[in-house]
Amino acid sequence: MSRIMIEHGLPWTWDERRVRRCIGHRESAVLVARDRRRLAGFAIMEYLDVDAHLNLLAVRPGYRLHGVGRQLLDWLESSARTAGIFLVRLEVRAGNDAAVRFYRRLGYREAGKRKGYYSGREDALIMTHDLSVQSTSNVWDWPRAD
Numbered sequence: 284m285s286r287i288m289i290e291h292g293l294p295w296t297w298d299e300r301r302v303r304r305c306i307g308h309r310e311s312a313v314l315v316a317r318d319r320r321r322l323a324g325f326a327i328m329e330y331l332d333v334d335a336h337l338n339l340l341a342v343r344p345g346y347r348l349h350g351v352g353r354q355l356l357d358w359l360e361s362s363a364r365t366a367g368i369f370l371v372r373l374e375v376r377a378g379n380d381a382a383v384r385f386y387r388r389l390g391y392r393e394a395g396k397r398k399g400y401y402s403g404r405e406d407a408l409i410m411t412h413d414l415s416v417q418s419t420s421n422v423w424d425w426p427r428a429d
């Protein structure tokens with residue numbers, strides 16, 4: 284999924300061995316969303332001392348726009364909070380407008396750029412999410428007096 288949906292047009296770096304290493308790594312979570320036995324999506328997060336790094340996230344085309352990506356990320360962010368981590372970082376291909384819109388919708392904001400991050404062929408946008416700030420979609424608005 285990473286090769287086809289994320290790393291297309293770039294050298295394949297997230298191969299089976301690398302993902303398997305993450306599965307066995309104490310400080311990483313490899314999460315899958317399943318529709319019965321079929322894999323609908325997956326995500327990999329690495330938990331560091333003060334922040335967490337989202338390494339990969341993808342949802343199969345037939346399952347997109349049904350909340351699968353949000354559920355995967357919510358679960359990983361909730362684990363970060365439990366571990367006392369309140370900042371998530373990620374890099375996304377600068378040309379991946381759809382993913383940037385998705386992350387923005389989930390509260391992520393652009394925090395910089397890494398030139399040539401993807402094998403010297405494409406820049407990365409750095410996006411971060413401050414987990415200490417309550418998501419506005421979960422906050423009930425108190426009626427204003429004016």
Ligand SMILES: CC(C)(COP(=O)(O)OP(=O)(O)OC[C@H]1O[C@@H](n2cnc3c(N)ncnc32)[C@H](O)[C@@H]1OP(=O)(O)O)[C@@H](O)C(=O)NCCC(=O)NCCS
Binds near residue numbers: 346353386
């Ligand atoms: C980005 C991706 C993971 C989103 O997964 P998804 O399951 O379709 O997303 P969700 O259905 O959970 O969407 C959550 C919110 O983001 C919005 N959103 C999702 N895709 C969007 C898009 N392409 N454009 C604008 N908004 C989008 C949804 O409308 C939803 O908002 P809402 O709650 O207000 O309705 C999926 O499109 C994908 O796998 N893309 C290819 C791989 C990729 O680019 N991965 C990210 C880079 S590592």
